[in-house]
Amino acid sequence: MRVPRRTSTLLVTVLLAGTVMVPLAPAALAAPATAPSAARALAPSAVPFTAAEAHRSATGAYTLTWSSPAGQVVVTASTDPNATSGVEVGRGAGTGSLTVPAGTLASGARWYFRLTPDAGAPLTVAERSLGLADADNARDAGGYRTTDGHWVRMGVVYRSNKLSRLTAAEQQVLLDQHITRDVDLRNSVERSDEPDRVPAGITYQVADVVSLSHGLKFHKDAAATLAAALAAGLFSGSDDLGQSIGYPFMVNFVGADYAFHDTLTAVAANQGATLYHCTAGKDRTGWTTAVLLTLLGVPRATVEADFLASNTYTGDPDAVELSWLRAAFAEVDYIYGDFDTYLHKGLMLDDATIDALRAKLLV
Incomplete structure (x- = not known):
């Protein structure tokens, strides 16, 4: 309506x-x-990422993309947004992407991905949608970069x-x-x-x-x-x-x-x-x-x-x-x-x- x-x-x-x-x-x-x-x-942000996103497909696979001046980024997964460690799901260049195939991570949980660069502070991203069929517009309001280089948790x-x-x-x-x-x-x-x-x-x-x-x-x-x-x-x-x-x-x-x-x-x-x-x-x-x-x-x-x-x-x-x-x-x-x-x-x-x-x- x-x-x-x-x-x-x-x-x-x-x-x-x-x-x-x-x-x-x-x-x-x-x-x-x-x-x-x-x-x-x-205080100036220590997070070097200028872009970062996580998307979950209908099949359950995750696609991560990021951009930073780092030489290498290690990606770990956890169900806790505040976790400082987790299951490593891959790594890549300072600017890169990663696909986590369906079935790699347990279904039914919301996964957070911690991007840890070899220089600078890590950043945690996740699929925004909560995946609620009965509240389809339920989503995270964070994950955005500010004009001064900080990120919204x-x-x-x-x-x-x-x-x-x-x-x-x-x-x-x-x-x-x-x-x-x-x-x-x-x-x-x-x-x-x-x-x-x-x-x-x-x-x-x-x-x-x-x-x-x-x-x-x-x-x-x-x-x-x-x-x-x-x-x-x-x-x-x-x-x-x-x-x-x-x-x-x-x-x-x-x-x-x-x-x-x-x-x-x-x-x-x-x-x-x-x-x-x-x-x-x-x-x-x-x-x-x-x-x-x-x-x-x-x-x-x-x-x-x-x-x-x-x-x-x-x-x-x-x-x-x-x-x-x-x-x-x-x-x-x-x-x-x-x-x-x-x-x-x-x-x-x-x-x-x-x-x-x-x-x-x-x-």
């Missing part, structure tokens, strides 16, 4: 709201007096569509990934109609993007945002004007600020891996991931590629359109002037939380 219930709910909110506005930082969670850049310099943050149909075996997959927190971005009707099915040991948290619990408030004139979004959607030739409108309002609507704040704070503070999701895992979840990756320093082109990957994982080539994501980023610039100010004043993230996210997720 092209227009999910989230979009229709948000549109009703917009139409009812008129031009209710609030200051950039809601008083209950005011931004810090000083807001230094979220992109403060980290894999096995720490996952994005997904709804978890209401998971089998017992699929629930075990979540436990096997050491997921200890499930953040639900859906509205109350969605949660009631299709409640999450997660096993004991995973804490459930609601971060409703369209909740009115913080009032019916917007940072800028809602009518102006509605008109601009509609015009932009028509100009871009969008196949779903509801989504063209919905994305800017995920930035303008104050209630959404709290949801994204709570989600990112959960990622920073949670002991274990965190999974967040909506219904299709592409819109609310897509924007959450775009914000997180941008905060970490992942280049915009990579952020956009991750967003568009929902078209592949869901099997729907029209699941998302790039114009929608760009409309949300444009709204950030319109309201706040830059992304860093959005993090501090819109999402009310303090420097300690931003630093914790970077420390936890970057290598």
